[in-house]
Amino acid sequence: PAAEDMLLVQDFEEWAQRVLSGTAWSYYRSAADEEHKNRHAFQRYFLRPRILRDMTHGSLNTTVLGIPTSMPLFISPAAMAKLGHPLGEVNLTRAAGDCGVVQAISSNASCSLDEMFGAAARGQPLIFQLYLNKDRSASEALIKRVDKLGAKAIMFTVDVCWASKRTLDVRAKSSAKPSRPVSPSASSATATPTATPAAMASATAPPSAAPAGIAEAIGGYQDRNLTWEDISFIRKHTKLPIIVKGVQSLEDVVQCVENGVEGVILSNHGGRQADYAPAPIDILYEIRCYRPDLFAKIEIMIDGGIRTGADVVKALALGAKAVGIGRPILYANGTHGEEGVRRVLEIFREEITNTMRNCGVSRVEDLRPEMCSYSHGITT
Numbered sequence: 001p002a003a004e005d006m007l008l009v010q011d012f013e014e015w016a017q018r019v020l021s022g023t024a025w026s027y028y029r030s031a032a033d034e035e036h037k038n039r040h041a042f043q044r045y046f047l048r049p050r051i052l053r054d055m056t057h058g059s060l061n062t063t064v065l066g067i068p069t070s071m072p073l074f075i076s077p078a079a080m081a082k083l084g085h086p087l088g089e090v091n092l093t094r095a096a097g098d099c100g101v102v103q104a105i106s107s108n109a110s111c112s113l114d115e116m117f118g119a120a121a122r123g124q125p126l127i128f129q130l131y132l133n134k135d136r137s138a139s140e141a142l143i144k145r146v147d148k149l150g151a152k153a154i155m156f157t158v159d160v161c162w163a164s165k166r167t168l169d170v171r172a173k174s175s176a177k178p179s180r181p182v183s184p185s186a187s188s189a190t191a192t193p194t195a196t197p198a199a200m201a202s203a204t205a206p207p208s209a210a211p212a213g214i215a216e217a218i219g220g221y222q223d224r225n226l227t228w229e230d231i232s233f234i235r236k237h238t239k240l241p242i243i244v245k246g247v248q249s250l251e252d253v254v255q256c257v258e259n260g261v262e263g264v265i266l267s268n269h270g271g272r273q274a275d276y277a278p279a280p281i282d283i284l285y286e287i288r289c290y291r292p293d294l295f296a297k298i299e300i301m302i303d304g305g306i307r308t309g310a311d312v313v314k315a316l317a318l319g320a321k322a323v324g325i326g327r328p329i330l331y332a333n334g335t336h337g338e339e340g341v342r343r344v345l346e347i348f349r350e351e352i353t354n355t356m357r358n359c360g361v362s363r364v365e366d367l368r369p370e371m372c373s374y375s376h377g378i379t380t
């Protein structure tokens with residue numbers, strides 16, 4: 001089907017499973033061990049619509065750390081977009097620019113920094129996601145380079161502090177399935193597992209045989225031994241705001257505030273690191289219940305399992321400034337390229353608008369915590 005015929009964000013996942021190469025599908029879809037799902041947590045939260053409210057003026061416009069965005073949603077950094085489509089991350093940059101949303105560029109992107117920043121039209125804001133290199137001088141050079149290229153913030157990912165067994169990814173190494181393009185737009189989507197991540201340039205050899213899955217093959221340069229001192233290291237080399245991504249407890253949000261960080265992303269890396277790490281929406285709810293003062297001290301965002309406009313509205317009502325979307329973007333890029341990514345963003349825009357207005361809210365800033373409730377009674 002054409003991109004515009006995709007009705008739900010999840011439709012892209014179904015289609016991606018059919019048309020992506022085994023390598024790409026397994027790397028994108030994989031999660032750790034038993035693959036406990038972030039998505040299921042959203043089903044325990046319900047909306048509480050209000051009625052008879054004036055909705056003449058409405059807008060999804062908001063900001064993330066002062067960066068304007070046309071809706072409260074950003075593209076989470078995800079590696080290796082070229083595995084799904086030969087143009088890779090450049091498709092994401094163009095679609096994000098068209099839709100007025102912020103893209104976080106992965107340290108392990110398969111396009112070069114020049115290509116991605118070059119594809120950004122009319123000063124479109126981009127955030128750079130940083131994995132620290134074991135060789136800190138390489139990280140220092142990278143931070144300075146993206147600063148110069150015009151990045152608006154540094155997103156420091158801290159949840160890859162040990163290896164994980166990405167079940168599907170590891171299994172795929174021994175049973176590679178050939179690419180089966182079905183639609184004309186997907187016919188060019190051949191696997192290119194030899195793409196070299198931008199941040200790896202000075203580190204290890206490009207991934208090829210992927211003996212323990214793609215994840216292990218591209219992450220060799222990353223320092224897994226990180227501490228709070230590393231925030232100061234980044235701060236020393238740039239004036240850009242710092243967002244810590246991969247925060248998985250209320251206590252660590254407090255520590256981020258104490259360390260002068262501007263923003264956090266509650267995230268468990270899409271379930272790819274610690275299986276049974278709490279779903280980010282549950283941590284958000286805990287903060288709302290026990291430390292609502294934190295929302296005024298630091299911008300709190302979440303990602304993981306967000307697939308519908310209702311998911312976004314629930315997170316916003318509880319206090320998230322914005323939400324990140326990971327896999328759906330990679331799936332849509334793999335099946336329909338730039339057009340697919342644009343369609344995913346349009347579906348979110350339509351569903352967020354529908355959900356908000358059916359709850360009696362026309363502007364993002366009018367969402368309130370009492371518009372989302374938690375139900376212990378429903379389990380999945």
Ligand code: FNR
Binds near residue numbers: 077079108326330
């Ligand atoms: C990721 N993620 C990720 N995060 C990051 O900080 N740097 C990276 O390079 C990557 N790479 C990456 C590759 C793939 C294939 C996936 C699926 C994920 C994690 C990502 O930013 C985000 O946290 C999750 O994907 C969010 O969950 P959903 O939306 O995929 O459920």
